[in-house]
Amino acid sequence: MTFDIVSFIVLAVATTATALGVIAFKNAVHSALSLILTLLFLALFYLQLQAMFIAVVQILIYAGAIMVLFLFVVTMLAPDQNESDLKDAIPWQRIVGGLLGLVLVAALSYELFTGAQITGPKAAAGNSLTQAVTAYHGDTQAFGMALFHGFLFPFEVTSLLIIVAILGALVFGRRAN
Amino acid sequence: MFDFMNDPTVALIVATIVKGAILIVVLLTAFAYMTLIERRVVAKMQGRIGPNRAGPLGLLQPVADALKMAFKEQIVPTQAKKAIYLVAPVISVVVALCAFAVVPIGNNWSGSRNVHSIWDPMIGNINVGILWILAISSLAVYGIVLGGWASGNRYSLLGALRSAAQMVSYETSLGLALSGVLMWTGSLSMVDIVTRQQDMGIWFILAQPLGFVIYLIAGVAEVNRAPFDLPEAEQELTAGYLTEYSGLRWSLYQMAEYINMITVSAIASTLFLGGWSFFGLTDGIPVLSLVIFVLKVALFLFLFIWLRATLPRIRYDRLMRFGWQVLLPLSVLNIVITAFAVALHWSWIVSGLGGLIVIVIMLFVMRRKGILEGTRFTDALKDKEGKTHLPTSVRLATFENTTLPAAIEKEPEAQDSTAVRV
Amino acid sequence: MPLSAYLIMSALLFTIGVIGVLIRRNPLIIFMSIELMLNAVNLSFVALSHFLDSADGQMFVFLVLTVAAAEVVVGLALIVSIYRRRHNIDVDEMNIMRG
């Protein structure tokens, strides 16, 4: 039992628990808090995978921006309304959905355990992450190089997407008068 | 006895814990004495004396305050969501303390850039230092929003939502203002930023005057200090998200606020004033770097107090408009100027001058606009029937229009104060 | 830890997200479940990026992050505007498309 394994197991249990919390809490604020914790734990996973930049960006964007927005909306809209007050129109869906979910996770795990282990081709010499990290003295720099050279076009497209999203939000958010 | 310290990993962990503990103690003490200093300074500015009874010069006042707070009754409102209500202030403090982890407080003890020791005065030199600070400080909203929401009080909720909107709005400008520095440095690490300023022989305030100004303004707004202390406005919101808090938990929020203030000051001095460095003075005597750093931070803290004593609170809609329509475009402009200078290998003087010119123009324009707009609701806000409409951003409640006596209607100033009734 | 551990973790999170979408009626929570699914995929991206020693996986995560931000902005704006109209955000109430 090395430190690596212990930390993985602890993290995995915590993440699963909080993720379950997201869908189990009746109050949406509690769900949101649970999701925030899940996201922070995922950031720790990323740290474990030596993706420091992604980890911090995960905190910055997901926990810092997206979930704030969620919390904002949740607290603003019917903060006291609990879901269980309303009658469930299709109660059988819970059982079927849960069962199907179990099948899904079982099938995926089975696949991952028995199927071909992903040993896949390692990145080519020019494309290796470790090499890039050494060359640029850090994964942030390596990430930046990759983003602005190989992925420039998708990156720019994303900026367009964000502008469209902002405009869309503005249109929806305008009061109808 | 200290054999286990031979393992480098263990040694690193132990050193980090010890350094963290020291930092927390220092920060908490600093918080305590900041309150005292603030009260004394503000009192001086207002021609009063301030607390001077407990101990010499009032030095024991913080201790007295702490004792008072600790023994006060902690009221939990019945309509509160208890768990979150209790946890929210803690989130605030923890987040505030976390952000400080990547700030380099002084030079390496060796005095040399390349000789490191695990006991060097910084907790972690990570590759994404600034991003870490931004990420952590973006979590600070939670303490406030959750506290406001969990109090089960409308005033608290409104204050919390205002605060969230304000912090999210100014966070963008804040992050963008830092980008200029990052472009000059080419690294996100705080240590690199300091060494880069040493190498260039300047402080980045010279290359980034516009970024500095934007950062300061956004920073003040980010920590909810006057004149941007809308979230806790006593007059409008009966202290906002703090309404239902009392005793130790109330002081936790205060603690978070002051620690955030210190963090903002520390980042400002690291990024724009060369951090712990002082033109080569610190290379020989590393301990001096701590003193220099504290002095620089103190400078900013004094500025915070000064602002509070001087400026009146800004109106909410103006606050938002200023954030989105002035600060954000300016910070983008700053990025553009800096990007040109960096990409084309121009001297830092170019971006410095460019920033200064923009600042001058903006001051001029804002002064003119301010004069044109006046500081009151103008006629432009009235529709044809003479009804007054507030800007949408402040229309959080419905207003009923009261008919006015004809005599008052002729007098615009009186009308402004009475036409709107909540 | 082997790669499959991370992938199974990812599958687990994804399934939890799926179940959340299926059984919850509050659109905000459904939204959160979708975020959970996105994050599950992100986790496998980062894990694969690490084990295949390529930066591409992390690029995808970065793009997914931005897309998620855009999606949340529009989605929440939609929910708010629906709430303004109906003062109720139960998804089962939004069934005017019923056959």
Added chain:
Amino acid sequence: MTNLSLWVLLLPLLGFIILGLAGRFMPRTAILAVGWGACGLAFLCAAISFFSMLATPAAQRTSDQVVYHWISAGTFSLDFGLLLDPLSMTMLLVVTGVGLLIHIYSAGYMADDPSFWRFFAYLNFFIFAMVMLVIANNFLFLLVGWGLVGLASYLLIGFWYQRRSAVAAAQKAFVINVIGDFGLMLAIFLIFQGAGRLDYAGVLTHTFPAATATAIALLLFVACAAKSAQLPLYMWLPDAMEGPTPVSALIHAATMVTAGVYLVARAYPLFEQSPAALAVVAGIGGATALFAATIALFQLDIKRVLAYSTISQLGYMFMAEGVHNYSAGIFHLVTHAFFKALLFLGAGAVIHALAGEQDMRKMGGLWGRLRVTGLTFLIASLAISGIIPFAGFWSKDEILGSVLAYGNQTGNVWYYILWAIGILTAGMTAFYMFRLFFGIFAGDYRGASVAVNDNTNGDVEEQEAAAAGHHHAGPVRYNSIHDVAPVMSIPLIILAILSVIGGFIGSMALFGLPNWSPLANFLPAAMHNHAAEGSLTLEWISTGLSLLAGVLGIGMAWRLYGKGFAFKQNSNPLYQLVFHKYYVDEILNAVLIIPVLALSRTLSRYLEGDVLDGGSRGISTLFRGTSTFMRRVQTGYMRNYALGILLGVVVIIVYYAVRG
């Protein structure tokens, strides 16, 4: 060699984009600056490239420049490339040069139009499309240009879209052009199948099987016939006169309609492989020349006379190409561009001066009022009539000479007939052109005296012209007619000068200068060395006869109309036949449109009533029954649908898990 052809292509596109996006908000001067600037700079670039080309040795004058690598699939790859060689250079100069003059002229002609910006945007777009057509280095981008000029033509014919007749004409033009595009597409398919590639360099050196070559050449000629208004696809061109007159001058006389001539010249190696196709080209060309000329004899609308004249002249060009003398066709294309553009612009000036009047019966005596227009119109008429030494003489002479020489060489009597048709048409051309000239300029002004609605030409809709553009504003008093402004007259004068001297780029072998032939020497030698080499005597016979025919035609016109044009109804059946354009429109109406309408009406009554409706009612009942059942699945609960998706995902994953 300086090659600025990319700029020639892009500048008009840029102009179009600027005008199209912002033209509505721009002041007139800015619109003109962009419109003229785009076209003028394009012309400048073309001219620079031209002089640079002249300075290079003849063998290195072809430049095949790949601009963009477009498709690469397996062994097949296709680039967007620009082919600049003497042929496309000539076309570029004509397109941008005449285009520039017409841009300038349009500023005056369209000055009062509310959609001023739109007009210039379309004009720039047309120049772009035409340059694309001319300069593409493969058949696919030729097709792109081919389609785009069709679109530009459609837009410009229907420019005054408030007029119903203009919209109808635009649609007609578009539909007939699409027939041609279809032919071109089929030809391209065949080429691709045969040669496996589409770039000129590869295709034109490829040898196809005889049958394929004939099929390709004929299909290409279908495209050419549609674009260049040859029999039987000519009907759209007279109707296209609904567009503003500068458009008629630019597109429907000088440039676009000559695209067919250009295509035949461009693809001449393909035509060389198929003598049968070339015979068809020559035959159709000759038939069209005569046919259109006879119709032009008795038209009353001045623009229509010119339209039929254009069709007829295009027939000449195909005639030349049909006897292997491609450079003669191009030569006539160039000179025709000068004088026919001039004729149209002159007609436009007359129409402008008379506030929209196009009927020859209401003109006359304008020589006294429109001096510049009259003089330039006279020069152009002389040029088209083939009177020495004007431009038309040289080019028409070269065509007729080579037809005769070819007939002499092959001994085929049909080519003699073709030649005779050419001579006859030349005479008719001279007659109708001077009938037109005298009708407009000689005699007394008839505008004020003729009753307004005496329009037998069937253009009733013209009377209900819409508010925009040059609608008919009633007769204008003679004394208030003024000659056109300099912005319109300067292009007229320049074109007149070109119509006088333009012929001297042709061959002077007739006058003892066997080596003087700038255009033919400039164009690749292969484009005329397949042509028959006639003796000087034959040439002189041909020249003399065509000159004689021209003079006779002018003389007859002088006798009949020299004192002024007088319209008389004539009950002669032949006259009626020609006057009504051989009743082609009526025949089409009777043969095609009425039966189709009747058939569909019958079908709709009987077939649809019981057969189809019965069937569909049964089907609808079936579906209603099924959907009543299926509707239950559609619960309206979003979560239900999500469950369905999950079910699908699980099935797929389990399938793969089980299969291993």
